[in-house]
Amino acid sequence: MDAIVVGGGLMGTAAAFFLARRGVRVTLLERNRVGTGATVASFGNVRRTNRHLTQLPLAHRSLALWNEAEAMLGRDVEFRVTGHLRLAFEDDALQDMRAYARAALPWGLALEELGSNELRARFPGIGPDAIGASFSPHDGCGNPRVIAPAFAEAARRLGCSIVEDCTVLSIHHTGTGFTVETSRGVFGSEVLLNAAGAWGGRIAADLGEPVPIAARGPQMGVTEPLPHRILPVVGIWTRRAGADGYLRQVERGNVVFGGAADRVAVDLDPGHARPDPAALPRQLRAILRLVPALADVSVIRTWSGCEGYLADMLPVMGPSAITPGLFHAFGFCGHGFQLGPGVGETMADLIASGHTDIPLEDFRIARFSGAVS
Template identity: 40%
Template sequence: MMERIDTEVAIIGGGIIGASAALFLRRRGVPVTLLEAGLCGAKASGVNYGGVRRQGRPVAQMPLTRRAHELWGQLPALIGTDGEYVRSGHLKLARTEVDMAALESYRQATRGHGMHLRMLSRADLDRHYGWLGDEVIGGSFCPDDGHANPRLVSPAFARAALAAGAVLRESSPVTSALHDGRRFILRAGTALEVTSSFLLNCAGAWAGHFAAAFGEAVPETSIHPLMMVTEPLPLFMDVSLGMQGGGIYARQVARGNCVIGGGRGVSSDPDFARPGREAVQALLANAAALLRPLRGAHVIRFWSGVEGSMPDHNPVLGPSITTPGLFHAFGLSGAGFQVGPAIGEVLSQLVVDGHTNIPIDAFRIDRYAAPAHEAAGSGHTFREQTLEAS
């Protein structure tokens, strides 16, 4: 027998974005039902590297990531756990003078956004991080960036939303989503039907499918970050680090394990990814070259995941152009963990207030479909049809 739920806001996707949106909406008293295909926080939001960094993000994301930084500082009050979050500092390393110039240009471009970046020479690295290999010549340091445990943080957002009164339905993959001219209608097979005034598309790597169903096809692709974790080692690394131009990123947790990422996994199924032999060998070699204490250490696990990615590495965030009451939030391109809570808050503001003070125009879905925007026009009147009429 089909379960039927009527609500104000329906959310597709129980990752950190969808779950935080549900939490912030419930804190404002809005009825919410969230549908997750698997378990909340178990996909990209739960298997990522765990970096909580602002450094390296596009300039357009600075206001969003700054608000996220504030929310991470409130984590225990927000979700009931610190999620092993530490502001260790984030060190972005350079291999060449060209890399150093790029880091300096980025420092200049992001002045005023609260990151307080400091440029470090090779002598500075030797003085503070003597365990680094010889391949790097300097770097840029952001003192208040850090890292957390995604396996703790992401599900905790869903539990906090549930405790605040959200309706959560896990193991409920949405098989159809439409708007009948008055309400959204979501179905999860023959088991569940949800009707709502608003719909939030937070389905991660699968969100492009739902956007296309509403006439807003975008070039979202899937990426499969490769990661590994070592046995516990004596503590030596007190920062989270990355590399200008990519290639490797690493952090060490309080138990001594080193979490290291770089390269890509492989996938033969849209829902899953696994480590590949060649990429694993390259990651091992890169880690041993960069981090001297890892030479001879045992790796106890490799893994990968499925994340949505956009060509410009910026998310799709904001209102639909074709369908009043629909909001998109996806395509974080492998960097959604830190900024996820702020996106959830922004979505709640768009629903309740009709606007947000954080600039999000750069993330409009119609940047990939300008003709659709011109046809639809810029005016939206859906506010009068939703909360005020419920």
């Protein structure tokens, strides 16, 4: 079997790698350089807490692959099992935390509940005013700059052809396969995977399956390097708009942060998401509640990235409902970094064998049939 993968973000490169490992001849087409879309902009959170419950089987599979990534890809992708700590400052937030923890347990996610004393003893300086927290010890973070190039390199070693600076201009279903016109010539294949991120909606629409997707840019920032004190990724349970900040400290000391800000609208042409300077004060107030010691620290850079958000905040994953041989994996709504390796393996299973054990019912493209024209 041969396959074309459109898009060289985390989803496309991971799918290319797992397809090549299953003996499929893969050509990956990326209009820029691999990993330079939403993937490189990611905060790097490998988090399962507060995911949509039906996404947890995929998230568990992905976490197992993050743990294997270095051995599998032959490169340290800086996956670190730091744990994910999520603070609650209000009673309603604590109730939401407990309700989620109860609901997630049958789905295989066991969250520890920490009272305020235990929180302060285990994580001094983090959330001193919090009334409780959840802790997910097996979660962590990875390096968004490294993961897609690492998958692409490993795929290349398995014989996959990675074609960069190659914009897909049109795709035609021939009846038995696909003809893909690009800025670097015409390619053909039996099957095609649409892994074009925020741009995936265009490809789906061109092939007769429009979906309600918007391109948006979450707001991120990073501080100067500081002595390393914050081990876990830190987030918050809250119903308060503008309070939902999150942060992590990378090994060289900088604190990366995000949340607590509206996502900016992004024009898909050219797809450059800009940081909004007006968002920064609100973000800083939100993260100071998580770690007050960050009060006098300099922010050295802000950025954003172009991500696809479906109307129901769930991705599109699975076979096309109308075109044989066409598969979709796009629109990961700001939470695809954790899922990426699992998405790649699941799509490879589906394409190579026609089957996957991972439930994809909630992510099927046909859920929007008739909703968009």
